Amino acid sequence: MNPQRSEPPGPGNHLYKEVKHRILESLRTGEWKPGEAIPSEKKLGERFGVSIGTLRKAVDELSAENVLIRHQGRGTFVASHGRGRYFFSFFHIVRQDGLREYPSVELVDFARGQADQATAAALDIGVGDKVLHYTNRLSLQGHAVILDEITVPAALFPRLSERALRERRSTVYQLYQELAGVSVIRTRERVRATKADPARARLLHVAAGHPLLLLVRIARSFKERPVELRHSYVCTDRHEYAVDLLGDEA
Amino acid sequence: MNPQRSEPPGPGNHLYKEVKHRILESLRTGEWKPGEAIPSEKKLGERFGVSIGTLRKAVDELSAENVLIRHQGRGTFVASHGRGRYFFSFFHIVRQDGLREYPSVELVDFARGQADQATAAALDIGVGDKVLHYTNRLSLQGHAVILDEITVPAALFPRLSERALRERRSTVYQLYQELAGVSVIRTRERVRATKADPARARLLHVAAGHPLLLLVRIARSFKERPVELRHSYVCTDRHEYAVDLLGDEA
DNA sequence: CAGTGGTCTAGACCACATT
DNA sequence: ATGTGGTCTAGACCACTGT
Numbered sequence: 001m002n003p004q005r006s007e008p009p010g011p012g013n014h015l016y017k018e019v020k021h022r023i024l025e026s027l028r029t030g031e032w033k034p035g036e037a038i039p040s041e042k043k044l045g046e047r048f049g050v051s052i053g054t055l056r057k058a059v060d061e062l063s064a065e066n067v068l069i070r071h072q073g074r075g076t077f078v079a080s081h082g083r084g085r086y087f088f089s090f091f092h093i094v095r096q097d098g099l100r101e102y103p104s105v106e107l108v109d110f111a112r113g114q115a116d117q118a119t120a121a122a123l124d125i126g127v128g129d130k131v132l133h134y135t136n137r138l139s140l141q142g143h144a145v146i147l148d149e150i151t152v153p154a155a156l157f158p159r160l161s162e163r164a165l166r167e168r169r170s171t172v173y174q175l176y177q178e179l180a181g182v183s184v185i186r187t188r189e190r191v192r193a194t195k196a197d198p199a200r201a202r203l204l205h206v207a208a209g210h211p212l213l214l215l216v217r218i219a220r221s222f223k224e225r226p227v228e229l230r231h232s233y234v235c236t237d238r239h240e241y242a243v244d245l246l247g248d249e250a
Numbered sequence: 251m252n253p254q255r256s257e258p259p260g261p262g263n264h265l266y267k268e269v270k271h272r273i274l275e276s277l278r279t280g281e282w283k284p285g286e287a288i289p290s291e292k293k294l295g296e297r298f299g300v301s302i303g304t305l306r307k308a309v310d311e312l313s314a315e316n317v318l319i320r321h322q323g324r325g326t327f328v329a330s331h332g333r334g335r336y337f338f339s340f341f342h343i344v345r346q347d348g349l350r351e352y353p354s355v356e357l358v359d360f361a362r363g364q365a366d367q368a369t370a371a372a373l374d375i376g377v378g379d380k381v382l383h384y385t386n387r388l389s390l391q392g393h394a395v396i397l398d399e400i401t402v403p404a405a406l407f408p409r410l411s412e413r414a415l416r417e418r419r420s421t422v423y424q425l426y427q428e429l430a431g432v433s434v435i436r437t438r439e440r441v442r443a444t445k446a447d448p449a450r451a452r453l454l455h456v457a458a459g460h461p462l463l464l465l466v467r468i469a470r471s472f473k474e475r476p477v478e479l480r481h482s483y484v485c486t487d488r489h490e491y492a493v494d495l496l497g498d499e500a
Numbered sequence: 501c502a503g504t505g506g507t508c509t510a511g512a513c514c515a516c517a518t519t
Numbered sequence: 520a521t522g523t524g525g526t527c528t529a530g531a532c533c534a535c536t537g538t
Binding site: 094153188189190192193194195209211212213234236240242244 | 305344441443444445461463484486490492494
């Protein structure tokens with residue numbers, strides 16, 4: 001009947017979920033690249049052999065997950081980690097007056113190593129697998145506020161070097177995309193209060209023992225694949241961590 | 251044409267948004283109460299004079315916002331703050347091994363007062379307006395973990411008394427619903443790290459100066475109306491604050 | 501202007517839950 | 520068996536964007 005579909009909608013299946021996965025597949029293989037427009041809804045509907053309503057439902061979900069971005073009258077685009085408002089989807093530190101601000105970033109450490117047990121579990125790799133460690137210091141309004149201690153699997157990022165990190169002019173998630181085709185689309189964070197140890201206190205220009213937020217983040221790409229483990233130490237004297245729950249209404 | 255609709259879909263309008271607001275209106279006036287089922291999609295479509303697809307789009311959004319809860323084959327229900335999984339939509343403290351657990355609650359303070367400037371701004375009331383203050387201590391696994399210092403406008407809760415708080419067998423948001431018809435549907439939280447002062451340290455059984463999370467929450471009802479200001483002090487020795495970002499996929 | 505995404509319709513059939 | 524929400528269709532018209 002339809003040239004592209006072998007299975008009828010059959011029981012238990014969800015046609016739009018299949019369409020969604022075929023779109024994700026095309027993103028993963030690089031057929032459509034970050035920042036580019038994907039084909040129109042009409043063409044995609046024909047290509048996948050589904051009605052436009054079904055195609056839209058698949059795109060609706062991907063759009064809600066910030067994988068695709070729709071612009072009325074222009075087209076549907078693959079999300080990219082540029083300095084759009086999308087940046088703040090993964091950066092939740094705001095000034096105490098509520099204003100959002102872009103941080104300036106400084107690489108303060110870079111090392112290669114092997115995954116210990118906790119790291120391996122978080123990144124879904126083997127104990128002893130090669131990893132990259134690096135630390136960024138982020139400043140807001142000229143004050144050092146955040147220490148990001150980041151661990152990624154070396155196998156995922158063959159071209160990620162100290163030099164690439166130091167010379168980049170983009171966010172690290174943008175760099176992951178350009179260097180390795182890795183798109184971060186989801187994160188999970190756990191937050192604790194802790195005291196600054198001497199080394200971190202020095203980097204953040206606070207006294208040892210000063211209270212800090214510790215955020216432990218696991219970032220994931222398509223298919224829930226973990227791609228980054230991050231420990232962020234945040235000084236909340238002038239800034240705070242913002243969480244807005246349930247708020248899509250116009 | 252349609253008995254219930256005077257306006258055609260006209261330009262600039264969004265029929266499903268109007269439907270959504272009419273549903274919210276029926277919730278606000280109490281026509282449908284928390285826990286009850288609302289009429290079927292077919293009946294609501296007829297009542298509002300729209301197709302079932304349009305009615306569904308309105309319900310889709312309300313369901314995504316946790317205002318309505320759909321159960322296939324049973325019906326669509328008004329969200330209530332019972333001890334369902336919904337409880338955890340507004341309770342994000344988890345054990346460090348990731349497991350979620352219900353807290354036991356103990357009222358440790360209750361007072362009547364007047365709003366200072368910061369409180370008035372947060373609750374969108376006048377400076378000096380009457381407010382209720384109360385403090386709950388929450389325990390998990392037998393350990394005191396959280397101190398909730400809560401402020402609400404007295405005008406909204408004429409029947410909220412110390413006795414009601416002490417004798418309740420439900421969550422406070424459930425109590426707000428039963429006592430005053432106030433439904434919390436959205437919150438915004440800001441998180442900082444701080445040190446325990448002597449009074450709070452004693453209540454949480456930690457040393458003075460111990461690092462604590464401080465969460466400042468504003469809870470809102472329909473139409474963005476603020477109904478509660480809450481300062482939560484959390485000991486993160488055994489528990490932590492969990493944030494999952496962008497994760498609707500099945 | 502033509503092309504895009506956004507909304508809306510009026511049905512159909514399916515899977516699930518209750519009676 | 521009946522009624523519910525969930526999926527899907529095959530169109531239509533609208534609003535917005537760029538040429």
